[in-house]
Amino acid sequence: MVRIKSISKWQGILITIFIGLFIFLTGNEHVEAEQTVNRMKITINLDKNGTAFISENWNVSADEGSEIYKTLKLEGPQQLGNYSVSIDGKPMKRTSNWNPDASKKAKAGRYGQNGNELNWGITKYGTHNYNIKYAISNFVEQTKTKQMINWTFLEHDVEISPHDIAIRIQDQNHKFSKDNGYGIWGFGFDGQTQFNKRGQIDVNNSKALNDDNYVKILMEIPKGTYKTSYHLNKSFDSVVKDAFKGSDFNYQDYKSGKNIKNDLLDRILWVVIGALSLIGILFVIWLVLGIRNYSRYYPRMKKLQKQNEGQYSRQITANNIFELYTILSFIPGNRQKQDNNFLTAALLQLVKQGNIKQETVKEKSHFVLLQQPEKDAPEPLQALYTVLYRVEKDNVVTESALSKYLSHDSNWQELTYEFSDYSYAYCMKYSLVESSDDALKTRNKKDRKAIRWAKWLLNDNHQLTEEGIKIRTQIVQLKNYLEEFSLLNERNIKEVSLWDDYMLAAAALGILDKVEEQLNKVYPEYAQESVYYNTSDHPFNYTANFSSHVAYSSTGGGGSTSSGGGGSSGGSSGGGGFR
Missing domain, CATH: 2.60.40 (Immunoglobulin-like)
Structure with a gap:
């Protein structure tokens, strides 16, 4: 199993510096509670x-x-x-x-x-x-x-x-x-x-x-x-x-x-800051150079899409979207919102399978438990259903009840670990990730530099393999397709089950609203045919908002x-x- 390791105080400080510099060099979402x-x-x-x-x-x-x-x-x-x-x-x-x-x-x-x-x-x-x-x-x-x-x-x-x-x-x-x-x-x-x-x-x-x-x-x-x-x-x-x-x-x-307060400590702190200013400047220069190496090997999503501009994939390159969680976690800037996106996808998958249904009362969405997922359902779905069962009242799961439960870090981490463990097992089985040590033995000199930086900055001892990078490229091209299919000659693709799966991918990629807007134009009958609309007129918007509010609750x-x-x-x- 894989875990995102806990980080030390100094690593946390350095990662914070990295994030700030990365935004400065390459270039962000606030979710509101009810x-x-x-x-x-x-x-x-x-x-x-x-x-x-x-x-x-x-x-x-x-x-x-x-x-x-x-x-x-x-x-x-x-x-x-x-x-x-x-x-x-x-x-x-x-x-x-x-x-x-x-x-x-x-x-x-x-x-x-x-x-x-x-x-x-x-x-x-x-x-x-x-x-x-x-x-x-x-x-x-x-x-x-x-x-x-x-x-x-x-x-x-x-x-x-x-x-x-x-x-x-x-x-x-x-x-x-x-x-x-x-x-x-x-x-x-x-x-x-x-x-x-x-x-x-x-x-x-x-x-x-x-x-x-x-x-x-x-x-x-x-x-x-x-x-x-x-x-x-x-x-x-x-x-x-x-x-x-x-x-x-x-x-x-x-x-x-x-x-x-702490007058002496403050004076000492200022002296230390002054003494370390020059060292800090040199460190920042060193860090910027390292980030550039890291960014070449692990570009942000926008850069990946630009590199693959005009290239499209119509395939979800796995048995289900949840197997790709680990691949997406290697895209910088994606980790912060990824758990929220996959929670949305998982709720929609449970609706699609008939395990839960969505209801809306006075513009407030909640879910009703219907039946447990099958034993062969992906582990993240089984884990999420178990969480929903723990907080239900008369089979109804409200946003506030789920938010309260997941606001405890241990509960939220336990759920997100189910996603990462499940995907990691899939990626290891098909050699999409490998240990950093193994990667350093086989890659060229430039890649080895980038891998060392990635290992340190991400505090993670695993890297994408060449095959994993290919899958990442296919995911990027799938996102290109989902964001632009209404502009392509795709108006004859009207298979409801296929679009149900595409909407799960759109949820995991955080583009549900864009895809739904296009789908309403090229396939207006979808709302009458899809299982998602059985009990709600706006299933994607309400589910995304539900997940966002829950994830936000889970900063002299x-x-x-x-x-x-x-x-x-x-x-x-x-x-x-x-x-």
Whole structure:
């Protein structure tokens, strides 16, 4: 059996460099979940009274539900004002009495307030940009010693938790900096806080946020800077001490004037970076030369198609498309999306065999289990059916249930290993792959250089044989055919079973939509004759989206933030969800 080996930290860094350089030298897909805040950008403008004028830009993908809402937790004399919402730059209309139980149609194009909630209609499914503006008076608090902002911009375990967040705090009348007496700390996530050159504060995450993260900011402000009416009967130091509990920050460092976590480590890091700069440049040059060798032996799909321009193959050069998984994995840039493509192909194959059927309710697709695959069915199909059986409820498999199961790395890897093991056995049987050591013994000098680089960059001890490269070429020519058959003299090929197989290949190659579009033109009767359309009007689109969503679920004075801490005091605008 074959496994993609685990990589060391340094190999991971070098492979990351390789990917970046490869894209730069030769030249990419984001899949959205059913209700997801992809990005959140928050800008806070402060006025002389300590009022915050807040603008939040949310990039949201949703294909169900009727509204989005966020909650506010105001403290003391804080009050809400100037509330408005727009979608894709178009202002929405305010509803005075917001009804969260109203229909999607009633909420479309409208926003309102329900108690401590700010609500607005999803309006249109798909990916859209929402801009939420509001003001909070007395946002700045005056302690017995200093002023501060103590605010939670995102609560933990909320549906609106974005993948990425960026926060900017600014005041046109004040320049924020450590030298001017300001401090900044972030809690609940991995990221950075910093004073930029324009006297603003920037906060960003460095790792994708998840439900366990929260985003809380504590900002130190010199006493008397703002004319706020919010006064606390405690010192700023006591707030800091409470916030630092359970965090990575050290209260004694703060007391001695340090605002940056791991201050010594950061200084050492900069020295090391400076010392290694020249070595790094030389290394990059060496790496670029190696990548060129590697790219000659293992070109990307676009280059392979260009090399085979005008050449077509009408054959799936295996018993089934799943036997070719390993061949495709040797095409650079293909591995990241390959598992998703083959999951789509496997679901369609189970539909074709009568093991499952697809149903669509309110534009949401799910699968219904019918019967187990035959014992001689390809192992990946049997493994996938077993997974579907584990998550079914009343024989129904929903996208959310399968996503939850496969979001555990071990479950996802176990399934993808079934594809790679099955294909690897086929490739070894027919001598389509061989060990890198064997390849180095028989190839010419140029090929040996490329193989050494491929072995190191891919962290894989197997390479394509000459016969394997021929099969790769046939796959490329098959893709050429599937992408261009409507332009060729192929309008007389109307054998439904053949096109059913071609659609499986199109799924594995990630071109289902292109092939379906052409097929509708040259063979419009296919939709009435194919088994895929028995229970769905759009089987390929819905299956591809289903797979994509599932696969996606299965990524002080500045400095690092802390993953914990923050204390329990302060207001919040970070709760919320979807309805």
